[in-house]
Amino acid sequence: MTALVEFLADKRLLIVLDNCEHVLGAAGSVVSALLGSARGVRVLATSREWLRVTGEQAFPVPPLAVPGVDSSEDGRALDHGVAEYEAVTLLEERAVAVLPGFRVDRDNEEAVARLCRRLDGLPLAIELAAVRLRMLSLEQILQRIEDRFRLLTTKHRGALARHQTLRAAVEWSFGLCSPAEQVLWARLSVFAGEFDLEAAEQVCAGAGLAEEDILDAVSGLVEKSVVSPVQRGTTMWYRMLETIRQYGREQLAVRGEEALLRRRHRDYYLAGVSPLVRS
CATH class of the missing domain: 1.10.8 (Helicase, Ruva Protein; domain 3)
Structure with missing residues (x-):
């Protein structure tokens, strides 16, 4: 590392680091050392998580844009563009x-x-x-x-x-999650649409995941791009892509919790706890 830092000290370069999520610690250490000693060096890193180094700025990369649907009953695709x-x-x-x-x-x-x-x-x-x-x-x-x-x-x-x-x-993404995040990923799959933090806490808390741990687990899944935040007025809601949700449903079935979580989900919304039902 010392030799690399010395070599780059007076260079003006853009260094690209691809897929850093499985080596976050090492990548963060290397980037910190380079940026701290080589002022002309900039780093573009792709990762599912932040490297958490000084000066880091994130540019989220969303899925590709897809055609919407019109208001017709058969839901046909928009016929222009x-x-x-x-x-x-x-x-x-x-x-x-x-x-x-x-x-x-x-x-x-x-x-x-x-x-x-x-x-x-x-x-x-x-x-x-x-x-x-x-x-x-x-x-x-x-x-x-x-x-x-x-x-x-x-x-x-x-x-x-x-x-x-x-x-x-x-599965690669699932393996990068902590045990608590894996449990929450599986349990959040019962939400077909958007959900808020309160709904996640009430429906998903249980064996292996205490209610007070839900906030950190949601945060971890957001940072890993498993869960997407959606601003609705003054409240932050969350959603999962259908592909991610289907994998979570498989994991929920493997855990033997599908029937239990579906009942919790049903009971939560039937009780009218949430003012906005997005299930």
């Missing part, structure tokens, strides 16, 4: 690589929009879905999307293991 959405662009680019004649047009744009929405605009999920277009139509993929973790796989040589299946990617 569908191809301009980031998720649709990525799907088309990756689909052409395996199916040269594929194009997003008036005949398939509704199915494309629905697929991108169901995949939460997640780039890896979209890329894996595009690979399936070699053998399945868009409608067939949509019919099987409830079992997305089995459907979305590939065997791309040279790709990291966690990039070859959607399950492996989500």
Whole structure:
């Protein structure tokens, strides 16, 4: 480290560190040492969590933009500008690589929009879905999307293991969570929509996770981009992407807590504790 710091001391460089989440301590130490001694060096680090070093500034990277739906009863995709959405662009680019004649047009744009929405605009999920277009139509993929973790796989040589299946990617994130965060991730999966901190505390506290620990666990999941904060007036609400939620439901079933948490969720909202029900 001393030699590296001395070499960079008078340099003007941008150093890029990719995927730091599994080596946060080491990455933070290296970045602190470099920035403290090499004033002309800047670091761009990608990570699911902050490095927690002096001067750090976060730039959240949200999922790709997906087409919305109009107000019609059948929920058809908006019929203008569908191809301009980031998720649709990525799907088309990756689909052409395996199916040269594929194009997003008036005949398939509704199915494309629905697929991108169901995949939460997640780039890896979209890329894996595009690979399936070699053998399945868009409608067939949509019919099987409830079992997305089995459907979305590939065997791309040279790709990291966690990039070859959607399950492996989500399991990677799950493994980076603390035991308390893993328990909360599973239990929060009973919320189909947005929830507030009070709801999380009342529904999710129990064996292995005390009510007073919920705040820190939610904070940890937000920092790891598992849970997304949503400002609603003067209150902060939270939500999980459907892909993340489905994995949590699997873990809840493994823990044998699904029936219990569903009852708690039901009882909480039937009691009218929350002034705004988003379930």
